[in-house]
Amino acid sequence: MSFLNLKRFRNKKSLPFIIVILLIAAAIITALTTGHYYISPDQLFKIITAKISGKAPGSDLATPTIVLWSIRLPRVIMALIAGAALAVGGVVFQSIMKNPLVSPSFLGVSHGAVFGASISIIFLSKAAISIEASAFFWAITAVTLAYVIGNRGINTLTTLVIAGVIVSTFFMASASLLKYIADPYDELPAIVFWTMGGLNNVLWIHVIRASIIIGTGIAFIYAFRGKLNLMALGDEEALSMGISVKSLRIRFILFATLIVAAANSSCGIIMWVDLIVAHLARGIVGADHKRLIPFAALTGALFLLVTDTVVRNIPGGEIPISIITSFMGAPLLAYLLTKQNKQWR
Amino acid sequence: MEVLKVENLEFSYGKRRILNSLNFTVNEGEICGLLGPNGCGKTTLLKCINRILNPESGKIKINGQDTSCLSRNKIAEIIAVVPQELHVVFSFTVLQIILMGGTIRYGLSGIPSKKDYLRAYEILEELDIEHLASRQYNELSGGEKQLILIARALFQNAPIMLLDEPTSHLDFKRQHQIMEVIKKITVSRGITSLITLHDPNIAARYCNRLIMLNRGEIFHQGLRESIFHKKSLESIYDMKIKIERTPSGVNYVFPEPETLPQ
Numbered sequence: 001m002s003f004l005n006l007k008r009f010r011n012k013k014s015l016p017f018i019i020v021i022l023l024i025a026a027a028i029i030t031a032l033t034t035g036h037y038y039i040s041p042d043q044l045f046k047i048i049t050a051k052i053s054g055k056a057p058g059s060d061l062a063t064p065t066i067v068l069w070s071i072r073l074p075r076v077i078m079a080l081i082a083g084a085a086l087a088v089g090g091v092v093f094q095s096i097m098k099n100p101l102v103s104p105s106f107l108g109v110s111h112g113a114v115f116g117a118s119i120s121i122i123f124l125s126k127a128a129i130s131i132e133a134s135a136f137f138w139a140i141t142a143v144t145l146a147y148v149i150g151n152r153g154i155n156t157l158t159t160l161v162i163a164g165v166i167v168s169t170f171f172m173a174s175a176s177l178l179k180y181i182a183d184p185y186d187e188l189p190a191i192v193f194w195t196m197g198g199l200n201n202v203l204w205i206h207v208i209r210a211s212i213i214i215g216t217g218i219a220f221i222y223a224f225r226g227k228l229n230l231m232a233l234g235d236e237e238a239l240s241m242g243i244s245v246k247s248l249r250i251r252f253i254l255f256a257t258l259i260v261a262a263a264n265s266s267c268g269i270i271m272w273v274d275l276i277v278a279h280l281a282r283g284i285v286g287a288d289h290k291r292l293i294p295f296a297a298l299t300g301a302l303f304l305l306v307t308d309t310v311v312r313n314i315p316g317g318e319i320p321i322s323i324i325t326s327f328m329g330a331p332l333l334a335y336l337l338t339k340q341n342k343q344w345r
Numbered sequence: 346m347e348v349l350k351v352e353n354l355e356f357s358y359g360k361r362r363i364l365n366s367l368n369f370t371v372n373e374g375e376i377c378g379l380l381g382p383n384g385c386g387k388t389t390l391l392k393c394i395n396r397i398l399n400p401e402s403g404k405i406k407i408n409g410q411d412t413s414c415l416s417r418n419k420i421a422e423i424i425a426v427v428p429q430e431l432h433v434v435f436s437f438t439v440l441q442i443i444l445m446g447g448t449i450r451y452g453l454s455g456i457p458s459k460k461d462y463l464r465a466y467e468i469l470e471e472l473d474i475e476h477l478a479s480r481q482y483n484e485l486s487g488g489e490k491q492l493i494l495i496a497r498a499l500f501q502n503a504p505i506m507l508l509d510e511p512t513s514h515l516d517f518k519r520q521h522q523i524m525e526v527i528k529k530i531t532v533s534r535g536i537t538s539l540i541t542l543h544d545p546n547i548a549a550r551y552c553n554r555l556i557m558l559n560r561g562e563i564f565h566q567g568l569r570e571s572i573f574h575k576k577s578l579e580s581i582y583d584m585k586i587k588i589e590r591t592p593s594g595v596n597y598v599f600p601e602p603e604t605l606p607q
Contacts, residue, residue, distance in 0.1 A: 226454050229437070230455070237445075239396075240397070244417050282435060286437070288438075
């Protein structure tokens, strides 16, 4: 067999990657320059070259430098890494559950995070670090609980999904109870606004924290990408091919939950990104996780950055990001459903 | 040489006993057919041998080694499975499906090398299905899917192959095509195959050894010539059977019309 044939069969199509990377570059420039304070591309170039060369930018660039460096850049980076985390989390959960309609929230990540944020806002502190820590802790707790309950019986996958529904419902009810007892003028709006997600309060410290967790999680998931292919065929297939399904599933759930919880705790609940992007990415590059994971990460990053830029530039003030992701996500999924009538991708 | 030995194997789903004190051996290079009615425990037996299910009691030995002491990796090195059907939710290509058969050799990441791609392609060529390499598995016909699953088992490169009703969804021609492939690879590679089958005529034509199961017990076992007769088949299928020998010396099994449900 010739090398050319081998290359063809290895199915290395790089065009979708190049397109998404170019779109991300365009989206980054747009996001950094647009907003309530306009920064021209020329100013952007001067600020960046000044930062790279270590020189202080001119006095006329003082305000744009502060806006760019302290507000927009951390927000743009957070949108990119949170989008990547949600999308990769979606891919992993869909693959290990063998279900294209599953998202991390199925095992209670999102409802656990909402419950945790509510606990912090009402009983602990409204400080961002407290809300983030509590949301993160309860998101992980919810998934652990779902896994402990669901990891029984003959058909573990089915019981796991049912356990996820049980735990999600429990945390949703608990969060509703907390909203009911919350102060309607102070605590309740804070909970509701956090629940709808947003990147308006992102600081460099959030970016650094989330980068470490999300970077580690995605690196682990990518390291085991080949085995994720087998997990997507089902437990019996994976076992027959020599995979220790239970221990590998625990590791995938743990790292996927970590990255999604890190994104949720920093940005609130951002709906649809995990489900939609994972689905869209499969449709474009196929089901092989060697290409799917990096492509989903790039597409998720692009999707969230574009959405956040739209949110920031809507006339009349910024609105919660989940409203836009839902408006964009629902029709997109409907389109994909009707288009892919033959097979889920 | 004795490759697979099953001793006093018992298995239950809850309180329902599925396999009851099974004892048999399969020799190297044999095609051993498991015959029996629906629900008699054929698939469960294959799953026990592959340790997908853990037997309640008894031992399964491969080359004298008890499989309960072996890791999942080690079992995958010696046993390849061809399932009755593979329901693939996501759209993997044929080549990707076949390459998954070599996961135990890929190390931590589970990613195949260039050599693995070449080897997979060679197997596709050996089975005359190289034109399917870049097709989506889900878009193939039943017969093509079975060939792909056999190719994946060959790529796994295990000395024992367990095939669960490989002809059950196939048309007449495809049934024989698949069985000819199994016969060919068994001879050319010295693989030992254990196959569950519904059609006694297929078993009579392609299997060297037969195990006849009913209600979780072995009713008859041995070399095909010694046990493939009217009484043994009637005892497992609970119906009157007629066997006719063609001029070419092949036995064909027919149900007696009066025993068919009206």
